Amino acid sequence: MWVFALLPAILLAPPAAAGDAAISVHQAEIRATAGAMTVTGGYARIVNSGHADVTLVRVDADFAAKAEIHTMFAEDGVMKMRPLEGGIVIPAHSEALLKPGGNHLMFMGLTGAMKPGAMQHITLHFDDGQTVLVMAKVKSPADIGGTAHDHSGTGHNHSDASGEAMKMRSGG
Numbered sequence: 583m584w585v586f587a588l589l590p591a592i593l594l595a596p597p598a599a600a601g602d603a604a605i606s607v608h609q610a611e612i613r614a615t616a617g618a619m620t621v622t623g624g625y626a627r628i629v630n631s632g633h634a635d636v637t638l639v640r641v642d643a644d645f646a647a648k649a650e651i652h653t654m655f656a657e658d659g660v661m662k663m664r665p666l667e668g669g670i671v672i673p674a675h676s677e678a679l680l681k682p683g684g685n686h687l688m689f690m691g692l693t694g695a696m697k698p699g700a701m702q703h704i705t706l707h708f709d710d711g712q713t714v715l716v717m718a719k720v721k722s723p724a725d726i727g728g729t730a731h732d733h734s735g736t737g738h739n740h741s742d743a744s745g746e747a748m749k750m751r752s753g754g
C-alpha cells in the first residue's frame with residue numbers, strides 16, 4: 583500500500599536540472615597540528631553526480647577563524663599556495679580531488695589543536711546554493727593521502743601564518 587502512497591511524491595519531484603542536490607563529499611580529512619600551529623590544510627574528494635558543473639565557492643569551519651580554498655603553484659622552483667578566487671569547479675558527472683600538493687582547504691586561526699582521530703565539521707558552499715555539511719577526520723600528516731610534507735616545508739605563503747612550519751615569504 584505504501585508504495586502507491588509514495589508514487590505521487592516521486593512524480594511531483596522536480597526534474598533533475600540546475601540545482602539538483604548532486605554533491606557528495608568523501609574522505610574528508612584535516613591535517614593534525616603540532617605545537618603552536620594555527621594553520622592547517624583540509625582535503626576531500628567531492629563528487630558531482632548531477633548534470634551541471636558545480637563550483638565550490640566558500641568554506642566555513644567553526645574551529646578556525648578563517649577558511650579558504652587554496653591552490654598550489656610553483657614559483658622559482660618553490661611550491662607556494664594562494665586563495666583560489668574562482669573556487670573549485672566540480673564538473674558534471676565527475677569529481678574534484680582536494681589533496682596535499684594540489685587544491686586544498688586552508689584553515690587559519692585554529693581555535694585549538696587538531697588532534698589525530700578527532701572529527702570536525704566543515705561546511706562547503708556551492709555556487710548553485712547547495713550547502714554540504716562534512717564530517718572531517720583529523721589525521722597525522724603521514725596518514726593523509728598523497729605526499730606527506732607539502733604543508734610542512736618551505737615555500738608557503740600565508741600572511742597570517744604563525745606556526746613554525748609555515749615559512750613566510752613576503753612580496754611573492
Ligand SMILES: [Cu+2]
Pocket residue numbers: 623652653663664686687688
Ligand atoms: Cu593552503
